[in-house]
Amino acid sequence: MTASARTPLPEPTIEEIRLVTVLNALADPVRLRILLQLADGHQDMACIAFDLPVGKSTTTHHFRVLREAGVIRQHRQGTSRVSTLRTEDLAIALPGVLEGVLAAARAQLGPA
Amino acid sequence: MTASARTPLPEPTIEEIRLVTVLNALADPVRLRILLQLADGHQDMACIAFDLPVGKSTTTHHFRVLREAGVIRQHRQGTSRVSTLRTEDLAIALPGVLEGVLAAARAQLGPA
Numbered sequence: 001m002t003a004s005a006r007t008p009l010p011e012p013t014i015e016e017i018r019l020v021t022v023l024n025a026l027a028d029p030v031r032l033r034i035l036l037q038l039a040d041g042h043q044d045m046a047c048i049a050f051d052l053p054v055g056k057s058t059t060t061h062h063f064r065v066l067r068e069a070g071v072i073r074q075h076r077q078g079t080s081r082v083s084t085l086r087t088e089d090l091a092i093a094l095p096g097v098l099e100g101v102l103a104a105a106r107a108q109l110g111p112a
Numbered sequence: 113m114t115a116s117a118r119t120p121l122p123e124p125t126i127e128e129i130r131l132v133t134v135l136n137a138l139a140d141p142v143r144l145r146i147l148l149q150l151a152d153g154h155q156d157m158a159c160i161a162f163d164l165p166v167g168k169s170t171t172t173h174h175f176r177v178l179r180e181a182g183v184i185r186q187h188r189q190g191t192s193r194v195s196t197l198r199t200e201d202l203a204i205a206l207p208g209v210l211e212g213v214l215a216a217a218r219a220q221l222g223p224a
Contacts, residue, residue, distance in 0.1 A: 019216045023139035094216040100208030104131045
């Protein structure tokens, strides 16, 4: 295995994604900010590339909460973790929820 | 004032409704169940009329969380409290969020 191999971290399947868990994961201003940055042109970003008002270990925690809820996918890539939004999986599991929350987050939190 | 006067309980204005607070309020299976029952033909219900798997004081707590987040409106009416969904206010404050969550809740929790 080379340093550039993409190793996915554990995540729920589409069938395992639960509304209550996703709502809990999204009910946080930092995690909504991560969501906006992933949605608005920053797909496939390394954690370190995010502009967030919290430290590294807190950031790692927020990404894990989002991944374990099924909102994002994370891969190890070399020494960093790359995150992508599970837009299509969420559209199947919870149609309309991500779109509604993203639109409201943009309106209330401003551009990512 | 007669016993039938409708006295509204304190609630946020439309401008005061915050996405994070609403997501927190909705991130609970009992409160999602209340939401479904209000949305699906049970508008303007007294708390006592709800079919919920929890006791009276817990129910009262869940209704307060929903009201303080701006999701429902509550009136005192005689000795009971009557609750209504703030559908139009939420459509202004957080367009799309309530619709998405209701659709997903129906799919995952079954009919109210």
